[in-house]
Amino acid sequence: MNTQNAEERLTRIGVIGATGYVGQELVRLICMHPYLRLIVVCSVSFTGQKYSEVVPAARGICDLVLEEVDMDRMAAECDVVITALPHGVSATMVPGLLEKGLKVLDHSGDFRFRDPALYEAAYKMPAPEQIYLDMAVYGLPELYRAELATTRLISNPGCYPTCTILGFLPLLRAGYLQLDSLIADIYSGVSGAGRKADLATSYCETESNLKPYGVLGHRHRIEMISRLEEIGAPGIKLSFTPHLAPVKRAMLASLYARPTGLFPESLEDTEALTEFYADCFADDPFVRVLPAGQLPQTKDVQYSNFIDIAAVYEPASNWLRIFTAQDNLGKGAASQAIQALNCMLGYDERTGIWLSGIHV
Structure with missing residues (x-):
């Protein structure tokens, strides 16, 4: 050479x-x-x-x-x-x-x-x-x-927007989500707060402890909405709750939305919904849509650029639920x-x- x-x-x-x-x-x-x-x-x-x-x-x-x-x-x-x-x-x-x-x-x-x-x-x-x-x-x-x-x-992008946007993307782009019904509950590792010395992220405050923070006015909410509206349409309303988890690096999102009348009955089946997501991300090598019945976990994506995604529809509650996992320092x-x-x-x-x- x-x-x-x-x-x-x-x-x-x-x-x-x-x-x-x-x-x-x-x-x-x-x-x-x-x-x-x-x-x-x-x-x-x-x-x-x-x-x-x-x-x-x-x-x-x-x-x-x-x-x-x-x-x-x-x-x-x-x-x-x-x-x-x-x-x-x-x-x-x-x-x-x-x-x-x-x-x-x-x-x-x-x-x-x-x-x-x-x-x-x-x-x-x-x-x-x-x-x-x-x-x-x-x-x-x-x-x-x-x-x-x-x-x-x-x-x-921010770490929270990445796992939220990609989670909602297929259904939102297809017009299957009620724009005023989006919810994002996300857990992040402590490294997301940066390397500065801060009491709230010190070891004794975070070890064995889970807590929400920034529940009103988190800056990433505005970023999420602006990009989600580019995918879907103006008028998105998003409830976003970030949580601090007692781990160094990881991010797990539970996303919720109600379906529109356009949501096909065929996608109520988890196998079909999984195939719908897989087709959407077929050309995206770092998005892994998990087989039906499997759910993301953070240990599978730590130190990588992968984001793992699973989606289900629950007829009893009429909620679509999407789960994503990524490394907040990696894909995030x-x-x-x-x-x-x-x-x-x-x-x-x-x-x-x-x-x-x-x-x-």
Whole structure:
């Protein structure tokens, strides 16, 4: 093999916010990807230290020195920059990266909304300029695969929206759901809160404990509704309750909706409903529709980019129930970012992330 030619074909990556939980997962996945080469890792908190000193699991895999953000250096030495930053911070940094000619994948909520009023309602701060909201493509390949192939700015979805949108997608697209009846009850691992020190997510507060949080005004609810309305129609009403579960990384959603009069009697059968879902996701390699009678569990998707889905109809209550499981740091964040990046760069979207979950 000609090593020099292989190196010339690699896409050079910079990661800003490399030491948070999402950033760490990005670094791990980039280092395993056959066509990506990690060039720059940035961190405000650990500037000047080796990445492997901050994240010892990466010793010998990524020993790059953590740097302050230098856009000129990134423009000269990188092709793509991935930002894993808080909302509001990305909005000030991403435009400069784009102006330098870089492609960008952003993990914050800053570019997830086409309508600035929705962003301001969700995040209680001024929206980024409209030009960037119009430029950004929502990084959910199952919905926006073609658009991802031509964009320079990907806005990675939130973890809660990913498992909700994909769960409702087949039935909503077909017109089978009453738009004012959607319910999402979702349990997330503690890593979803980030790496900051916080009493509510400390060990003694979370161990052996389940609790709801953010039951009114959670910003992901607005994100979910905006994308669900693109699939279905305006007028969606969604009751969303997030819960914190005493696990590091996992997400399990129980979704409910009432059927419309268009819902065919044939789909009341679980086998038929399962086949309907499987047909919808036939071209989506990371969506696994489980055989009829099986239900998702988080241990099957941890450390993977898979989302497992099952759907049933309960005649006695007239409710459709859909269950989804994903890794909140995987399909809910970093590995989904690599999937979207593969689409942007023209690679097979499975490249570097076609890995099973770690069951034990």
